[in-house]
Amino acid sequence: MAARLLPPVPRELPALTELRLEVRAFLAEQVRDGVFVPHVDTWLTRWDRDFTRELARRGWLGMVIPEEYGGRGRTYLERFVVTEELLVAGAPVAAHWIAERQIGPSLLTYGTEEQKRTFLPAISRGELVFGIGMSEPDSGSDLASVRTRAERVDGGWRLTGTKVWTSGAHEADAFFALARTEPLDPVRRHDGLSQFIVDLRGPDVHIRPIVSMNGDHHFNEVHLDGVLVPDDRVLGRLGAGWVQVTSELAFERSGPERVLSTFPLLASAAQAMEDGRLPLDEGLGRLVARVAGLHQMSFAVSHALEAHEPADTAAAVVKVLGTTTEGDIADYVDGLTATGWVEDEELFTLLHAAILQRPGFTLRGGTNEILRGVIARGLGMR
Numbered sequence: 001m002a003a004r005l006l007p008p009v010p011r012e013l014p015a016l017t018e019l020r021l022e023v024r025a026f027l028a029e030q031v032r033d034g035v036f037v038p039h040v041d042t043w044l045t046r047w048d049r050d051f052t053r054e055l056a057r058r059g060w061l062g063m064v065i066p067e068e069y070g071g072r073g074r075t076y077l078e079r080f081v082v083t084e085e086l087l088v089a090g091a092p093v094a095a096h097w098i099a100e101r102q103i104g105p106s107l108l109t110y111g112t113e114e115q116k117r118t119f120l121p122a123i124s125r126g127e128l129v130f131g132i133g134m135s136e137p138d139s140g141s142d143l144a145s146v147r148t149r150a151e152r153v154d155g156g157w158r159l160t161g162t163k164v165w166t167s168g169a170h171e172a173d174a175f176f177a178l179a180r181t182e183p184l185d186p187v188r189r190h191d192g193l194s195q196f197i198v199d200l201r202g203p204d205v206h207i208r209p210i211v212s213m214n215g216d217h218h219f220n221e222v223h224l225d226g227v228l229v230p231d232d233r234v235l236g237r238l239g240a241g242w243v244q245v246t247s248e249l250a251f252e253r254s255g256p257e258r259v260l261s262t263f264p265l266l267a268s269a270a271q272a273m274e275d276g277r278l279p280l281d282e283g284l285g286r287l288v289a290r291v292a293g294l295h296q297m298s299f300a301v302s303h304a305l306e307a308h309e310p311a312d313t314a315a316a317v318v319k320v321l322g323t324t325t326e327g328d329i330a331d332y333v334d335g336l337t338a339t340g341w342v343e344d345e346e347l348f349t350l351l352h353a354a355i356l357q358r359p360g361f362t363l364r365g366g367t368n369e370i371l372r373g374v375i376a377r378g379l380g381m382r
Contacts, residue, residue: 038090062124070121110236193241313378
């Protein structure tokens, strides 16, 4: 039987609405006080460790991590509300995003007791920054073609290879690296992959910046030149890397950051229409409706993850539709400004950044082409 496309959508309970309003009020205060200036794509491009630590102090980091590991022991739906409000406000959240979004849940599922007690409390305090070492040169979204190899040595493994498009590696303390522990089998290409926790500040790790066309630096190449990773930093089971990464990607692909990266631009354009600085246009309503529908879909996936239900297919659907909408918002506002508008520095800054970031929306986390294949397989169509 084909898989269900999307899980049922739960109702937002009053307690969640109360939390949402609390976070919203805090963020409005931060903007008024000049702590941050709202921006687009902030989960990838805006780093502020002090802001991250303040979120941790308020209990809004490590929310789904159990209290015994230094977390808050709250629900995925509560975390969803907090992350959604942070993105809507355009807050600088890149310093904790990857660790909070997928490293913590992966450690809870696959980590040893020692790994959990070492890393999870520091993630919850906003003190430990993580990256992800999946993509490689000439591989794109085809993770089965990973060529980084891990060779057995006394007491551990030596990793050799290159990871690319590694967001925030120049700021991160460690990352999860996907590597081959067995030779590539042409028939069973997904076998023989394993995950390792790599210290990015250690010897034999070389990080080279990839500078975007606008001069921003958030992507990197990470070269592993025989990096020694001890046995106690193998994540999960040797050879099970593909299964582990696939489950991890459900967290990466389904969150509100796949819908709301350009929402501050849409909100700014709506305000400009209300103030008469942009012409009224019915296209705004269509985009708001799309964002509202995607909010419900992403919320439903978070509910499924909390219930430990499979969500890979649903996450891929959210990612394809969400990142397409993010790009459409940039194109829409760009088209509006071509018809004539009153000069608005804030709107122009957001638009300029959104246009430059736009090409990456449907690439990062898996291209739309790859994800349509994931969806087709999940529905039993191929």
